[in-house]
Amino acid sequence: MVGNVLTLVARAREGDPRSVARLISMVENGDPRLREVAAALAPFAGRAQVVGLTGSPGVGKSTTTNELVRALRRAGRRVGVLAVDPSSPFTGGAILGDRIRMQEHTTDPGVYIRSMSTRGMLGGLSVATPQAVRVLEGAGCDVVLVETVGVGQAEVEIASLADTTLVLLAPGMGDAIQAVKAGILEIADVFVVNKADRPGADATYRDIQGMLSLGEREPGDWRPQVVRATAVKGEGIDEVVAAIAKHREWLEGSGRLQAAHEKRAAVEVEAIALAALRARMGDLGDGTALGKLAAQVAEGVTDPYAAADALLAELGERF
């Protein structure tokens, strides 16, 4: 049923939403024709500004994303949204509740919205997410918003794919110390103190500003912006959009956009290569090699490093 890959890519280039959706499904499912898709999309690399948006559950990410889409559309920009659900290694399923709020955009041909899950695909979101971004770039999006739940290591990796990273905080969701603990101070280009109409918002704002003033920066480095917003009322969204635009200008003006794109590509290439190696290791001994070695480690007759060496030796023979 699915047409020729080049036809699909050509249609996606013309803005056909079904073709975009099919290409992203191919990415999610690890379709073998992904190589052809990637080759066809290569020339459009780096066309969009990729904006990562992360924060703890309940902080208002989906509402903020929704309002950002609205504001960007008002400015006439084409927007892609990837809502990345790290629960996928288990359920493969995204919960749809939040997505319903974005229904107002579903009939807008200038917006693509997609919940990403990976159904256990090897390499998971670290392989699938950047390829989905490439599909949306190919489809002519000016901005791609990548929304991730949580602030764990996988999300930090996904943030490394973004040109600009937004970190959402909210009063009462854990204080600024918690933000530092979660490692987000280092990845944020823009902080959004959401739910700014709630008690404690000013304290959260001051805490973040205080910590930023302690951070070490070289002359010419970006100083993360801190913006107050109440996304549910649409307040502060224009300021967030302005901060995103300002960061883009800084990236271009400082010559760091190219470096950001190369870093993104390096992370992607490495993730694809590692996923391939992981698949090859899993296939060794007709799929039994790793399990046999693991059983020896569990018994205490060998150690994990020696077992890994044995696995790598087997892998080397198959190269």
Place this chain on the structure above:
Amino acid sequence: MVGNVLTLVARAREGDPRSVARLISMVENGDPRLREVAAALAPFAGRAQVVGLTGSPGVGKSTTTNELVRALRRAGRRVGVLAVDPSSPFTGGAILGDRIRMQEHTTDPGVYIRSMSTRGMLGGLSVATPQAVRVLEGAGCDVVLVETVGVGQAEVEIASLADTTLVLLAPGMGDAIQAVKAGILEIADVFVVNKADRPGADATYRDIQGMLSLGEREPGDWRPQVVRATAVKGEGIDEVVAAIAKHREWLEGSGRLQAAHEKRAAVEVEAIALAALRARMGDLGDGTALGKLAAQVAEGVTDPYAAADALLAELGERF
């Protein structure tokens, strides 16, 4: 200065806290003698019950851990605690605030407490954490608590190392839907509704019970326990300890403990092998191969899959 590895391991076996600390430092720093350490520790694999403890920032993980340590010590058990900080890829630093609360245990020779960070070590926490668990098993701990911040993919991987996984929730920290979104329903063996004296705790408890009743389970499968606690007052902690013990009994009675240990070992061996492959890929072309390919992808003259193929071809030549 550091003595012979076998001497260090022997001293750790005798319960010398300095030796335990040194061995864990070697793990964190990716010390080249880790292979010797791992070989010396191999026979003690699987001696401890490994209990993972996770939840969103601010939910009360450190307080709960502290109270669990106290309760387990009252029962005469030797306890290890690893507080895993996923912020490490950037700062390499754990925030000490929470650890201060555990100071009451620092003079207790039956307790080892350690904040884990990995200072950018390849493979990061997925390599270091299980090896640190092995050090604590070797040191004679009956229970090793692994506390992780956040509920992202990396934390899910760390949870796969635990025999028993506790997920902490708190009222007002995001509702049960958020818990499902974060994928934690599938990894939890025991839910702890902490801050149970706060408004909304009963609703959180009911939501979790409701979702568990919808879950599909085969006969003989474990049904996750849900326990109410107010860790800051020490309330409900005995019930949490009882739930952990009950899960251990089920693992042993159902014959699944062996499978859990083999799965843990498989995850470990794979993580070590992948870290080694990643290091080898990073060294290709005197460390320039990945960057050159990434630059071509960023320029749009090649695609990430083709670049990964080229990288793997170079890797194969060096095997």
